[in-house]
Amino acid sequence: MVKLLIYGLEASPPTRSCLLTLKALELPFELVHVNLLNGEHLTPEFLEKNPQHTVPMLEDDEGCIWDSHAIMTYLVGKYGKDDALYPLDHHQRAIVDQRLHFDSGLMFTGALRPITRGILMLGETVIEQSRIEAVAEIYDLVELFLGDNDFVAGNELTLADFSFVSSISCLWIYLPIDAAKYPRISAWVQRMKELPYYEEANGIGATQLETILKSKNFTIAA
Ligand SMILES: N[C@@H](CCC(=O)N[C@@H](CS)C(=O)NCC(=O)O)C(=O)O
Structure with a gap:
């Protein structure tokens, strides 16, 4: 299984949408903490990955995706066992x-x-x-x-x-x-x-x- 990194923090609502999705799909992942109050989302390293400097951001073997809604639908489509959470109909x-x-x-x-x-x-x-x-x-x-x-x-x-x-x-x-x-x-x-x-x-x-x-x-x- 490819390594999934989710950048964000638990206090962030859209980060939590992604955590709920990862848990529901039973996917192993690592939460990489980004402290917004300390400006960790504005570092050159983070901006290189996400110039929009928002969390959550997902990183997998294909690259980085941000915006919780895009991340959630991507997770179901690419890693979900079925389409229940995001129906194909x-x-x-x-x-x-x-x-x-x-x-x-x-x-x-x-x-x-x-x-x-x-x-x-x-x-x-x-x-x-x-x-x-x-x-x-x-x-x-x-x-x-x-x-x-x-x-x-x-x-x-x-x-x-x-x-x-x-x-x-x-x-x-x-x-x-x-x-x-x-x-x-x-x-x-x-x-x-x-x-x-x-x-x-x-x-x-x-x-x-x-x-x-x-x-x-x-x-x-x-
Ligand atoms: N529509 C985005 C909103 C993301 C967002 O605004 N996240 C906030 C934290 S809850 C953030 O990263 N703020 C820092 C910034 O915009 O520079 C999503 O669903 O991921």
């Missing part, structure tokens, strides 16, 4: 792809990143209401996506669930999930927590990030 795959783009374009980049970056990188201590409203809009949509299904892209676990749970387990720090308003999201979170590899691949890192963020004593604007 065109329609089912399109639904999973839509969810992955939703995370990439809206949930992580539009809602989660601006708040988290503001607190961790820009020293912001007050979160604007409009940013919390953006999180609520994400929850509204995820509740609709779930419908009567067990998972976010249908009744089977897919990569979309890994992307969503890694982001949502940070968003809930800013806006806790109200079980009365979002019963489907609440039930789905419990379902995700029951995965045997959830705690190791997502739970521990989510708690780490929560501890770091809460130590910054941020508040939400009235």
Whole structure:
């Protein structure tokens, strides 16, 4: 088996999406820690591999891939025993792809990143209401996506669930999930927590990030 290196850190939500995928596929890998707060992603060595200087990044015998969504689909296609997590059926795959783009374009980049970056990188201590409203809009949509299904892209676990749970387990720090308003999201979170590899691949890192963020004593604007 070729050596898989995943560059990142457990506190990073998209890194955790990849850790969930690697664990679900039962692939051996090594996590190469990249400390963003120390600028380890801006070293010439890292920039040589990934000029966009983001984590996660995967390195295998063919080279480097970054962006968690690209990494996850690549892992299933190249190393998965079957297509369950990323179905080959065109329609089912399109639904999973839509969810992955939703995370990439809206949930992580539009809602989660601006708040988290503001607190961790820009020293912001007050979160604007409009940013919390953006999180609520994400929850509204995820509740609709779930419908009567067990998972976010249908009744089977897919990569979309890994992307969503890694982001949502940070968003809930800013806006806790109200079980009365979002019963489907609440039930789905419990379902995700029951995965045997959830705690190791997502739970521990989510708690780490929560501890770091809460130590910054941020508040939400009235
Ligand atoms: N869409 C990307 C987002 C990656 C991303 O923004 N990662 C953050 C850490 S959670 C990062 O690397 N930030 C450092 C930087 O952008 O320079 C993905 O899913 O991998």
